[in-house]
Amino acid sequence: MLFGDFVRSPYAHAKVVSINTKEALKVPGVLAVLTAKDLEPLGLHWMPTLAGDKQMVLADGKVLFQGQEVACVVATGRYAAADGVEAVEVEYEELPVVTDPFEALKSDVVLREDLAGQTEGAHGPRKHHNHIFTWEQGDKDATEQVLAEADVVAEEMIYYHRTHPCPLETCGCAASMDKLTLYGTFHAPHAIRTVVSLISGIAEHDIRVISPDIGGGFGNKLGAYSG
Numbered sequence: 001m002l003f004g005d006f007v008r009s010p011y012a013h014a015k016v017v018s019i020n021t022k023e024a025l026k027v028p029g030v031l032a033v034l035t036a037k038d039l040e041p042l043g044l045h046w047m048p049t050l051a052g053d054k055q056m057v058l059a060d061g062k063v064l065f066q067g068q069e070v071a072c073v074v075a076t077g078r079y080a081a082a083d084g085v086e087a088v089e090v091e092y093e094e095l096p097v098v099t100d101p102f103e104a105l106k107s108d109v110v111l112r113e114d115l116a117g118q119t120e121g122a123h124g125p126r127k128h129h130n131h132i133f134t135w136e137q138g139d140k141d142a143t144e145q146v147l148a149e150a151d152v153v154a155e156e157m158i159y160y161h162r163t164h165p166c167p168l169e170t171c172g173c174a175a176s177m178d179k180l181t182l183y184g185t186f187h188a189p190h191a192i193r194t195v196v197s198l199i200s201g202i203a204e205h206d207i208r209v210i211s212p213d214i215g216g217g218f219g220n221k222l223g224a225y226s227g
Helices: 036-042 078-087 140-149 189-200
Strands: 003-008 014-020 030-034 046-048 054-056 069-075 089-094 173-176 181-184 208-210
Touching (some): 181 189
Parallel strands (some): 181 208
Antiparallel strands (some): 003 069, 014 089, 030 069, 046 054
């Protein structure tokens, strides 16, 4: 079995100027250091999301949040992988940070250059260069009619603040390349199989996803993460 560990960004928003992997490859037990450039020829440097958008698997030219995966170190043991991570040298150029979603829709700061010039998002028109999508459900016309005929209408802006579910049992996975069997702490193994198929090009019926007793989750084990 091989182990993987990630070089993560200390910055919330920055260009990745360069990644030097030479010293990391000298660490005993380190077999490879992968970056977005290594994944690009295989079409694996970006992955689909369950919301109809896409995200970087490893930082492709820039990072968009603190802790984002910049490089993956593959080694014969977990400690060798960790040592390899420490030896990777990354040069960053800090960019302005936007943390408020409402201010982001007014800001001149462009977060997703890959969407430049695109007027349509995953679920409808984009209203701003930092607007990814609007998700609406239900019968809009019928709802507006009910509201128009109501005696009293109360309006409220409901903002779901930034949060993070943090169970004691963390996310983790292991894979066997024998007809691709993936073991992991997944709440939605069928969705994971679909995403893995989209990324790898392997047919879903040739992918087996096994979810053992995964412990707590609070919803954070539903999605597919890059690392």
